[in-house]
Amino acid sequence: MRDRGKILLVSTYELGHQPLALASPLAWLRGAGYDAVAVDASVQPLTDAAIARARLVAISVPMHTATRLGVAIAERVRRVNPGAQICCYGLYALLNAEYLRPRYADSVIGGEFEVPLLELVERLAAGEAVPAATPPPHLARLSFVVPDRTELPGLREYAGLRRGDEIVPAGYVEASRGCLHTCLHCPIPPVYGGRFFVVPQAVVLADIRAQVAAGARHITFGDPDFFNGPGHVMRIVRAMHAEWPWLTFDATIKVEHVLERRELFPELAALGCVFIVSAVESVSDLVLERLDKGHTRADVIAALDILDDADIPMRPSLLPFTPWTTLADYRELLTFFEERDLLDHVDPVHFSIRLLVPPGSSLLARPDTATWLGPIDEAAFTYRWAHPDPRLDDLQRAVAAAVEQAGRDDEAPADTFARLKALAWAASGEPLPLPRTRGGLLTARKPVPGLTESWFC
Numbered sequence: 001m002r003d004r005g006k007i008l009l010v011s012t013y014e015l016g017h018q019p020l021a022l023a024s025p026l027a028w029l030r031g032a033g034y035d036a037v038a039v040d041a042s043v044q045p046l047t048d049a050a051i052a053r054a055r056l057v058a059i060s061v062p063m064h065t066a067t068r069l070g071v072a073i074a075e076r077v078r079r080v081n082p083g084a085q086i087c088c089y090g091l092y093a094l095l096n097a098e099y100l101r102p103r104y105a106d107s108v109i110g111g112e113f114e115v116p117l118l119e120l121v122e123r124l125a126a127g128e129a130v131p132a133a134t135p136p137p138h139l140a141r142l143s144f145v146v147p148d149r150t151e152l153p154g155l156r157e158y159a160g161l162r163r164g165d166e167i168v169p170a171g172y173v174e175a176s177r178g179c180l181h182t183c184l185h186c187p188i189p190p191v192y193g194g195r196f197f198v199v200p201q202a203v204v205l206a207d208i209r210a211q212v213a214a215g216a217r218h219i220t221f222g223d224p225d226f227f228n229g230p231g232h233v234m235r236i237v238r239a240m241h242a243e244w245p246w247l248t249f250d251a252t253i254k255v256e257h258v259l260e261r262r263e264l265f266p267e268l269a270a271l272g273c274v275f276i277v278s279a280v281e282s283v284s285d286l287v288l289e290r291l292d293k294g295h296t297r298a299d300v301i302a303a304l305d306i307l308d309d310a311d312i313p314m315r316p317s318l319l320p321f322t323p324w325t326t327l328a329d330y331r332e333l334l335t336f337f338e339e340r341d342l343l344d345h346v347d348p349v350h351f352s353i354r355l356l357v358p359p360g361s362s363l364l365a366r367p368d369t370a371t372w373l374g375p376i377d378e379a380a381f382t383y384r385w386a387h388p389d390p391r392l393d394d395l396q397r398a399v400a401a402a403v404e405q406a407g408r409d410d411e412a413p414a415d416t417f418a419r420l421k422a423l424a425w426a427a428s429g430e431p432l433p434l435p436r437t438r439g440g441l442l443t444a445r446k447p448v449p450g451l452t453e454s455w456f457c
Contacts, residue, residue: 063091149211372388
């Protein structure tokens, strides 16, 4: 092994999953003869001793929360081991490159990061300097290798699948990376530019096999969109079901793909799909158009009906607070979920999410953005913005506080929803209506399967 103990990979948060962003580069680096080590700081202690031994500390920053936590790690590395090189890799590394370099990182890597990360390690091992310029995203097709999860924390340290009163260990894989779609609020298009890359079936199945051996009884497919390559993923889940017929799974699928591939959902249910996540975001056609989501309110209803017929629950992700959202829109969103009996299908935190505009966001190129966008807050990794109706910003803060308190109190989602509904109607000065569903008065529903960690970007 080369440079034993000198490469430290750090993850801070991957939505409650055992971090693939550690397991994949570990396999690449160890396969090249480097004795890399990894720490998932979300569940493991990151010791000063581990930092002090490192020549290179590579910090995974796949999303906003991970980036904010990652810079705190970088500051600590600078204090404990000033001579160490620091690299930030992942989607948010390139989006925030101008702020991260040189304040927190000596280099940043985006796109298909494994090859450039290995090249960086080889350059440092040869005593070469890190290039001063920030490289473009690495979008060359990789020869994928099976992730190395052998020394990562066990699956019971992470989010599990909740089915009624039972919680079972859940694994995490990706059958593809990047995305064909270019939704304007998503951080993927500025890096991938509408491209996606499939992970070979043999690699995905080998990764699933290792996690099943480690105790997984459910698999989350973390592809940005599972049906970017429908033929590819259907072959994988058919093979998965043939080998482990008792193994369940979930995936993320766009509303428009539910409509386009409606014939596949009965088979997905038979193969073990227990829910799908879909980025509904809003039921306002204006907001959906501004985000370039590729679907309408009517499409959402049609997709829910298709999934109901296949007995696969949808767990929608939402973006309720945008510069274009009105109070009437927010009330209508709550009413929609109540009338469709979907209160147990969505984690209450989704009703509090506010539009994030990171540096490099595709929204920055829209001609109307200047009418609502404020200054950049580099330390928060986002542009500031204020709603033209201050009541919406006040409501968002109140909803966020209520959801946070509900989480601390382990409150039932239906009870939290009732509080959010009261806040929304109070903000508009209108009397609170009675609960209602398609069948009349609001009735209790059997909880749908879901992960114990709330999913949102």
